[in-house]
Amino acid sequence: MFYIIDILGTIAFAISGVLVAINKKMDLFGILIIGFVTAVGGGTLRDLLIGDTPVSWMKDITFTYVIIVSAIFAIVFRSKINYLRTSLFLFDTIGIGLYTLVGIEKGLNAELHPIICIALGTITASFGGVIRDILCNEIPVIFRKEIYATACILGGVTYFSLREFPIKDNIVFIIAGVVVIVVRLFAVKFKIALPRVYKD
Amino acid sequence: MFYIIDILGTIAFAISGVLVAINKKMDLFGILIIGFVTAVGGGTLRDLLIGDTPVSWMKDITFTYVIIVSAIFAIVFRSKINYLRTSLFLFDTIGIGLYTLVGIEKGLNAELHPIICIALGTITASFGGVIRDILCNEIPVIFRKEIYATACILGGVTYFSLREFPIKDNIVFIIAGVVVIVVRLFAVKFKIALPRVYKD
Amino acid sequence: MFYIIDILGTIAFAISGVLVAINKKMDLFGILIIGFVTAVGGGTLRDLLIGDTPVSWMKDITFTYVIIVSAIFAIVFRSKINYLRTSLFLFDTIGIGLYTLVGIEKGLNAELHPIICIALGTITASFGGVIRDILCNEIPVIFRKEIYATACILGGVTYFSLREFPIKDNIVFIIAGVVVIVVRLFAVKFKIALPRVYKD
Numbered sequence: 001m002f003y004i005i006d007i008l009g010t011i012a013f014a015i016s017g018v019l020v021a022i023n024k025k026m027d028l029f030g031i032l033i034i035g036f037v038t039a040v041g042g043g044t045l046r047d048l049l050i051g052d053t054p055v056s057w058m059k060d061i062t063f064t065y066v067i068i069v070s071a072i073f074a075i076v077f078r079s080k081i082n083y084l085r086t087s088l089f090l091f092d093t094i095g096i097g098l099y100t101l102v103g104i105e106k107g108l109n110a111e112l113h114p115i116i117c118i119a120l121g122t123i124t125a126s127f128g129g130v131i132r133d134i135l136c137n138e139i140p141v142i143f144r145k146e147i148y149a150t151a152c153i154l155g156g157v158t159y160f161s162l163r164e165f166p167i168k169d170n171i172v173f174i175i176a177g178v179v180v181i182v183v184r185l186f187a188v189k190f191k192i193a194l195p196r197v198y199k200d
Numbered sequence: 201m202f203y204i205i206d207i208l209g210t211i212a213f214a215i216s217g218v219l220v221a222i223n224k225k226m227d228l229f230g231i232l233i234i235g236f237v238t239a240v241g242g243g244t245l246r247d248l249l250i251g252d253t254p255v256s257w258m259k260d261i262t263f264t265y266v267i268i269v270s271a272i273f274a275i276v277f278r279s280k281i282n283y284l285r286t287s288l289f290l291f292d293t294i295g296i297g298l299y300t301l302v303g304i305e306k307g308l309n310a311e312l313h314p315i316i317c318i319a320l321g322t323i324t325a326s327f328g329g330v331i332r333d334i335l336c337n338e339i340p341v342i343f344r345k346e347i348y349a350t351a352c353i354l355g356g357v358t359y360f361s362l363r364e365f366p367i368k369d370n371i372v373f374i375i376a377g378v379v380v381i382v383v384r385l386f387a388v389k390f391k392i393a394l395p396r397v398y399k400d
Numbered sequence: 401m402f403y404i405i406d407i408l409g410t411i412a413f414a415i416s417g418v419l420v421a422i423n424k425k426m427d428l429f430g431i432l433i434i435g436f437v438t439a440v441g442g443g444t445l446r447d448l449l450i451g452d453t454p455v456s457w458m459k460d461i462t463f464t465y466v467i468i469v470s471a472i473f474a475i476v477f478r479s480k481i482n483y484l485r486t487s488l489f490l491f492d493t494i495g496i497g498l499y500t501l502v503g504i505e506k507g508l509n510a511e512l513h514p515i516i517c518i519a520l521g522t523i524t525a526s527f528g529g530v531i532r533d534i535l536c537n538e539i540p541v542i543f544r545k546e547i548y549a550t551a552c553i554l555g556g557v558t559y560f561s562l563r564e565f566p567i568k569d570n571i572v573f574i575i576a577g578v579v580v581i582v583v584r585l586f587a588v589k590f591k592i593a594l595p596r597v598y599k600d
Binding site for chain 2: 112130137195
């Protein structure tokens with residue numbers, strides 16, 4: 001079940017990377033790399049920071065295949081992909097819910113402080129997009145206008161709050177994941193964004 | 201004592217990151233991340249390169265708290281922070297003196313060549329700013345016009361030169377740190393910069 | 401023999417970095433760092449991803465010396481370096497042939513999947529240039545118009561294909577390296593590039 005969500009999230013992330021790379025007029029190799037980095041970049045940074053190497057995409061070849069197929073699909077059907085926008089957004093949103101939890105769990109296994117675990121969850125879910133934007137020579141979009149990391153952080157806080165209560169671990173996990181997803185959906189639906197801070 | 205300097209340096213680095221992020225019109229999350237990365241980025245890269253993981257900010261939660269409080273402070277008082285410019289510059293300068301030595305010591309513990317140790321010291325002190333500038337889509341300022349890394353390198357050279365003499369380790373440490381600080385202060389006061397190299 | 405090729409490749413990579421940094425009007429420190437990063441960045445990323453730390457340039461000081469001398473040479477003779485363009489291109493091309501194989505071998509030692517090994521070879525050969533371009537605030541050139549990574553990938557595929565046959569390991573290695581070099585030379589000579597993908 002988790003594995004399927006992971007694959008769906010990977011597909012959504014890879015396709016989002018491919019579309020950005022096409023906009024930047026990259027060649028086939030550049031497009032593939034940006035798709036790849038968007039999909040695995042967050043988990044890679046997480047693994048590097050905690051020292052879990054070789055990083056995870058190197059140990060399970062399935063993700064490489066999924067990303068290559070997704071990239072080819074996105075390139076071929078690039079003009080029709082708008083019709084999939086809703087599905088992709090849903091995959092992406094469910095994906096970040098899961099990735100947040102994967103990052104938190106990896107942090108717990110490494111016996112790190114809850115705040116650091118939440119940071120790892122957020123990194124897993126959102127830094128693929130950050131690396132994508134840097135490689136495309138843009139200021140990362142999640143630093144400017146998206147409720148994205150905030151959803152991950154709120155999900156993480158939910159997770160550690162509920163753990164204080166006598167609730168089964170599985171349930172806590174699912175609730176926290178749902179919080180990430182719901183916050184993100186609400187923020188997008190009602191166009192809620194974090195305030196910017198302006199120089200006075 | 202060292203710990204207090206470390207905290208003061210972290211505060212100065214975090215605030216410098218926050219101010220750059222505000223200039224770039226980032227949202228609250230972006231500002232916090234840039235503050236965080238500026239403060240811990242150099243030490244993180246050092247830890248990754250020598251394989252000392254989980255990286256150090258993950259093992260001592262104090263720094264996370266210090267950075268969050270500094271970031272909030274900098275956001276709230278952003279219009280008045282000019283009055284603190286001198287204090288912040290001093291914290292920053294003392295901070296890089298210390299960070300250079302921390303990096304060198306980590307290199308020594310890993311039994312690396314003195315030149316590599318100096319490189320690690322310089323990375324610790326200056327790559328937080330490099331990562332900050334990359335995330336803000338700028339060419340890193342220390343590659344263009346600041347005597348910053350040069351101060352770290354001179355401090356490192358001093359350290360390894362003095363070690364050849366029968367001087368107590370503590371004293372060598374303090375002198376090397378002072379060299380970093382003095383070189384940086386002089387360079388800023390007299391507007392000394394490294395020469396650029398122009399295409400003929 | 402391999403060591404000499406490695407040194408020649410390092411020289412070519414370092415000089416290419418220095419020339420880009422001069423174009424960007426960096427100061428001496430910036431130029432040195434960009435030269436350094438271009439030369440060792442790919443191998444560093446490879447070592448981080450598989451967890452082989454301290455990363456390799458930290459364990460063999462020779463490369464640091466070679467890069468510093470190359471950088472000084474390139475700065476001093478920057479107006480005459482055009483005469484060396486052909487030699488440098490050859491060094492660079494032979495270098496990526498070797499680096500691809502070094503990356504593949506490191507992947508094999510870590511018992512990774514052949515596709516991951518090829519990815520590691522490509523990263524070793526081409527990500528120094530990617531990091532160089534990011535530090536210089538450009539979209540990496542190999543994502544846009546160079547047959548570079550493609551040559552590495554074809555060499556890697558050759559390597560794993562030939563391993564199926566009863567051919568001596570050394571011979572397989574040399575043929576694969578030659579494939580990288582020949583593909584790159586042909587692509588440059590006949591101005592072959594990967595197709596870009598345009599939005600319809």
